[in-house]
Amino acid sequence: MPSLKDIKTQINSVGSTKKITSAMKMVAASKLRRSQEKAEAARPYSSRLEEMLSSLASSAASGEGIIKLLTGTGNDQNYVVVPVSADRGLCGGFNSSINRETFKLVKSLEGNGKKVQLMPVGKKSRDFFNRVMKDQIIESFVDLNVSSTGYESALNISNKLQELYFEGKFDKCILVFNKFKSAISQEVTQQQLIPLDVSNSEKEEEKENSSNAIYDYEPDEETILKDLLPKNVSIQIFKVLLESDAGEQGARMAAMDNATRNAGEMIDSLTLKYNRTRQAFITKELIEIISGAESI
Amino acid sequence: MATISFDLVSPENLIFNDDVGTIIVPGKDGDLGVLPGHSQVMSSLRPGRVMVYSEDKNLVKSFFVSGGFAEINPEKCIVLAESVVELNSLDKSSIEKEIEELGIKESKESEEQLSIAKAKLEAITVSFYDKI
Numbered sequence: 001m002p003s004l005k006d007i008k009t010q011i012n013s014v015g016s017t018k019k020i021t022s023a024m025k026m027v028a029a030s031k032l033r034r035s036q037e038k039a040e041a042a043r044p045y046s047s048r049l050e051e052m053l054s055s056l057a058s059s060a061a062s063g064e065g066i067i068k069l070l071t072g073t074g075n076d077q078n079y080v081v082v083p084v085s086a087d088r089g090l091c092g093g094f095n096s097s098i099n100r101e102t103f104k105l106v107k108s109l110e111g112n113g114k115k116v117q118l119m120p121v122g123k124k125s126r127d128f129f130n131r132v133m134k135d136q137i138i139e140s141f142v143d144l145n146v147s148s149t150g151y152e153s154a155l156n157i158s159n160k161l162q163e164l165y166f167e168g169k170f171d172k173c174i175l176v177f178n179k180f181k182s183a184i185s186q187e188v189t190q191q192q193l194i195p196l197d198v199s200n201s202e203k204e205e206e207k208e209n210s211s212n213a214i215y216d217y218e219p220d221e222e223t224i225l226k227d228l229l230p231k232n233v234s235i236q237i238f239k240v241l242l243e244s245d246a247g248e249q250g251a252r253m254a255a256m257d258n259a260t261r262n263a264g265e266m267i268d269s270l271t272l273k274y275n276r277t278r279q280a281f282i283t284k285e286l287i288e289i290i291s292g293a294e295s296i
Numbered sequence: 297m298a299t300i301s302f303d304l305v306s307p308e309n310l311i312f313n314d315d316v317g318t319i320i321v322p323g324k325d326g327d328l329g330v331l332p333g334h335s336q337v338m339s340s341l342r343p344g345r346v347m348v349y350s351e352d353k354n355l356v357k358s359f360f361v362s363g364g365f366a367e368i369n370p371e372k373c374i375v376l377a378e379s380v381v382e383l384n385s386l387d388k389s390s391i392e393k394e395i396e397e398l399g400i401k402e403s404k405e406s407e408e409q410l411s412i413a414k415a416k417l418e419a420i421t422v423s424f425y426d427k428i
Contacts, residue, residue, distance in 0.1 A: 044303070
């Protein structure tokens, strides 16, 4: 049976854990608000760019050079998978679900005879894939801090990807990230980044096109498209980074909220145990005194 | 006189959004003066100045953009730019220093940055109209 002092120490330690988790929850909540604002602010740019792109996409039937970002290389043998995780833990299943999903994707692609390379973003996925498939990592990006450095961080990733793409190192690039659904739920999503997947945005555009007159292009459609495509890759990455950042804060908030609640419950049951034990000691001592007095 | 709605958007935020009289945007093949009722144009931009004039033709704001796109229709003009700075926040000596440093390096990236920096210098040295 644990002594009273043992239980007291345990209650204290759980109490201080509770303080930490509830502070982390508060921090995550305020960071979440900031990340959401950032994601909100980036929306007009990316939606405009997508609109422009989908109205231009049809004009590029086939092509060389930059247009390849849209039309593809004609092969689908070599893949690059980019898992986007957080740099820090203590956010529930946020990182592990990304890693699990990516791992599954890589295995299934390899099962189909494709060659897969990895380009993890964030410490947690880098560390994970360093353990399980180290030789497939071509590059990793950590400590991005997208909410403070902003667009620059996305540019680095995008430049690296495009450099490799034009060297012919891969044919397709898939992002795996946590889509921000609400403050408490994230959804692991796969998005094909290169070649660009315009199929879903095109449908929306068809509706709009019917009301919009046709644009003049300056200098011409192809030149614009050449400028537009690399930027689009960067902005897609930027969007994903922001979304993942907001998701991370949301996941951490939920995880810390749970931890705080659990600590509270634990303290309650420990306090009960403490009181019972103390009562038992008192009773025992009383019995000893009484039986001692009787025997005299 | 009529006005045209003007949005200046960067990846990080919406920088300018108001109804204005005239906008001059640096199109790839030359500056475009955008007035209300402009025909529908989609243009890619070179590094240069975006000048915003009010309805009564006074200069309201001036920005430097490092390239991007403009979408223009009779009621609205939208400029998407990767990096946007207000023209009067640019400092001539620091740009000159940047050009010097970039001139030494020889890579594709620094070449691009150099051309942007040169355009920046041009943007603050070449005169413009306060009133049109």
